[in-house]
Amino acid sequence: MLYYVTKVAITAVLVVLIAEISKRSSFIGAVLASVPLTSVLAMLWLYIDTGDGGRVSALAGSVFWLVLPSLALFIALPLLLAKGVNFYLGLAVSIAITALCYWLMVTVLHFYGVEL
Numbered sequence: 001m002l003y004y005v006t007k008v009a010i011t012a013v014l015v016v017l018i019a020e021i022s023k024r025s026s027f028i029g030a031v032l033a034s035v036p037l038t039s040v041l042a043m044l045w046l047y048i049d050t051g052d053g054g055r056v057s058a059l060a061g062s063v064f065w066l067v068l069p070s071l072a073l074f075i076a077l078p079l080l081l082a083k084g085v086n087f088y089l090g091l092a093v094s095i096a097i098t099a100l101c102y103w104l105m106v107t108v109l110h111f112y113g114v115e116l
Contacts, residue, residue, distance in 0.1 A: 011041055039063045062116040065109060069101035 014037060022029025043056045076097045080090035106116065 007045055011038075014041070036063070036067075065105060065114065065116060066102065069105040070098060072101040073098040 018029055018032045018037075021032060039060070043059055046059060047053070047056050073094045076094040077090055080093060081087065085093070109116065
């Protein structure tokens with residue numbers, strides 16, 4: 001149980017740290033947020049838990065394909081905010097667009113025989 005609490009604490013501290021740094025410098029916050037920190041942590045925890053490089057490789061491959069549709073959020077949200085849409089509504093719409101893009105990507109990959 002202590003191990004899981006440690007994993008959660010490390011992950012949470014890093015996310016909060018990035019948010020706090022972003023208050024002072026949006027550029028440095030963006031650099032830190034753009035690093036695939038969550039993916040790196042997930043791969044690290046997976047390897048520590050299983051010692052299985054194959055599972056880490058499968059996770060990394062799946063993350064690669066799913067990063068592409070996730071970019072929709074970072075396109076839609078600034079455009080909506082620039083148009084004066086309320087932040088929370090813009091965020092909700094951006095998340096919905098991103099979810100649709102995920103679904104499309106998974107459907108297209110499945111059609112071509114790529115299983116995630």
